[in-house]
Amino acid sequence: MNRRRLRLELRRAREAAGQTQTEAAQALEWSLSKIMRIEAGTVSVSVTDVRALIQQYGVTDPKLVAELEEAARGSKGPSWWAPWSDIMTPGFKSYIGYESAAASIRTYHPVIMPGLLQTEDYAAAVLKPLTDDARARRIIELRTARQERTLEGDAPPPWLFFVVDEAALYRQVGGPQVQRNQLQHLVNMAQRPRVSLQVLPLTAGAHYATQTSFVLLGFHDDEDLLYMEHRGDATVRDDFELIVRYQECFEWLRETAYDTEHSIDLITRVREGIDTT
Known part of the structure; x- marks a missing residue:
């Protein structure tokens, strides 16, 4: 900052x-x-x-x-994420510094829940095929710290806009109980101030970000910043044409997605339909 x-x-x-x-x-x-x-x-x-x-x-x-x-x-002082520097890529270190200063965070993921919405059990299940248990625990610690700073920090929290793909509601990451808890967490998050959560229906079809997740960071006194994990944790600040494409894409996602009330109803129905016996 x-x-x-x-x-x-x-x-x-x-x-x-x-x-x-x-x-x-x-x-x-x-x-x-x-x-x-x-x-x-x-x-x-x-x-x-x-x-x-x-x-x-x-x-x-x-x-x-x-x-x-x-x-x-x-x-020159140490950043708050310094304890986890060894598990972070250079690109993600750059991104997380900007995230800490953002006035708004707009996030879409086409496959799973965005990191800022994940419960610890859900995150552990996502990471299990990708890394060993020790590294996964440290990544989850960092993710939890990010969530706490974003939602509960001393400074006014940023506005958070999430578009969750409907497919992610049905994909039982970690098993039925983990998914039920994750969906309840979505409902709880959607009811928080300064949080907007919408579900993109399966009927939406293909769109610009069908195969990629992305984050747009907004600032009061600067241009938007685009972050794309699939491009090697790339933080895009100067490619204005690309940023505009994703700005337009996110607005399309929000216009096409269910509104918050309908989204909460859908999440609740999917959660209640998960059999944990």
Whole structure:
């Protein structure tokens, strides 16, 4: 979050000063890649570098200067997900940092429940064919921590929009009882404030995301970000044409899916129809 704040504010300051990245780098006798990485939010930034940049850009607002210096100090601290860094891909580390700062999260998965909606037992069943038990437990710990931070964090939680495929309601991941509990969890989640949950009916047919899951992160002061796990945990920020395609796709999914009341009724009927004897 601190790196993102620095990325946005320093880019704005440079553009307000009428300088290109190359001009700023030459004036500071830095490499162009250093400026580019700072504005991409992929590196931490020292207070000394921030002071050099704001002087170069002519930033004089004392409140903004103090906030940027504090963000620079925070950008060097360990991230909350540091205990699980060894089980995370570089792409997912980048994504989860943005997720922590998002104002809205829009998620669709065509096969199973999205990670932020999964119970621990359901997640364990999903992971069982993919990895060993020890690694699966740590992944579930991380997923649970993500859910808690997203739903129960100190800051105002983001708006959450989920479209769940109807097929996922019937697929008994982990067996009948695990699936029943998972479906009840969906009902509970759908009744929370700032959560929208809809079910895409089987009659919807094929669409742009028929074979892929995706997440769109929205921000108050920046463009949307697209995350696609099937592309190697790719976080897409600059391919605006691709992002627009998935924005349009998600709006189509929401328009085609059942509304929340109908979705809850369907989930409840499917749950009650699962035989656990």
